[in-house]
Amino acid sequence: MMKLHDVWEKYQVNKLLNYADVAKFLTKEGQTVTYPPGKMIVQRGDFPEYIYFIIEGLAIGQREYEDGSEYRYFQVDKQNGNLGLLEILSKNEQYVATITSLTEVVAVKVESAAVYDILMNDLDLLRKCSLLLADDLYQRSGNDGIYYYYEGIDRLRLFLLNYAEQLQMKYLSQDSLLVEMSYEQIAAQIGVSIRTVGRSVHKLKKNGEISISGKKIKISEDQYQKLKNYWAG
Template sequence: MERLFQNCTEDVKYYMTLTEIEADQTFIKAGTDCTHIFIVLSGKVTGVEWPVDARAYPFKDFGPGDFFGEIECFAGLEHYRISIVSSTRCQVLSIPVSCYMDWMRMDVEALFLRTQENISSLIAQTAEARKYLFLEGKDRLMTHLIRKFEQRQPLPAALELKKTRSQLADEIGFSIKTLNRSVGKLAELGLIQLRRGKIVISREGYQQMKLYVEQQVNGRNFTGYHSTEQEE
């Protein structure tokens, strides 16, 4: 960040604003005018897709150093593509789009840094999306539960998910039948517990799921949890 901002324009310095945002606040709404570039300085936020069926799909967590609104500006788009919701209390820096783009046009090194970062991020996101599509049901559920657990900072001893099965199915993109089957498998393996129908994740269960998912993504074997059956 120091390297990026070392030659920023006076307009950027004057008009940029530091804002404290409480948890569970939507500070970027998909489809609205792209007026500011937002940079997360602390805390965590979640990207949310709003497809044509109008159901929200949280798809990725972001943190310090992540930019929002920038790709839209570089692509000449007038509206934000996704919604951004604060998962925790955050500090966010906002810069008016006009000031930011004038700066990028004048500062070759800053433009190069941001272009390099955006291309790297897009390549990584594309690779993650391909891997996610090939995960079986219980593995996709594990990935989602890990993300939910890590949204709590510091990490809790245990986390009980308050959402209904229907809400979880919508978030992951499952049918209720597939979700229930996947929940049952994780419960049988001792990775989660069920309390009055709600999913409870212990710290130990989180750590086991985290290890499994990391090794699955890296293509290594993990004794005890591997399954080759196909999900709906």
């Protein structure tokens, strides 16, 4: 009887699916487009008429839950940048997230119908797609409970650390990162009250782990290291 690891090895595929995987099929269909920093590439709710394969640069995404109360931030680059792919594979008629360029982004824009037709007729690409969908579901299932075992202030610490790492501070021109989320949005994300977020922010500021600009949280390079060292210790 074959062991599970042996079967996994037999059908080994890379979790990532990017432009390099489909480029040979898209010699005529693709159109190269460039987005300056801060430009919206796709908007949540729009029909996924095109797939965008990022070949240079970094973009960030904002995803809402169905009730509209929670947000998640994630990054996409040339390794995992296939905007709209999950939507067409699951036959959803709306982009699930708004994606905005963080740096200058160069992408190849392809009609989604052409991409879907290619995927449905290539077994290796289909296997990659199945792993892509399964991994996305698995990661989100795990993240839903990641804060369960932590108190409010540690939930906020972990959230801010993940936020900074996902946005990769080295890509930002300024020397600190502004968290573009309200206390209400953060509270919904980490599963605590707005009041708890406010108290935790006050304590972290007092500890020198964050700064405040207006009503937004700021994280400098040194403060990022403090947050990182807290979990390392």
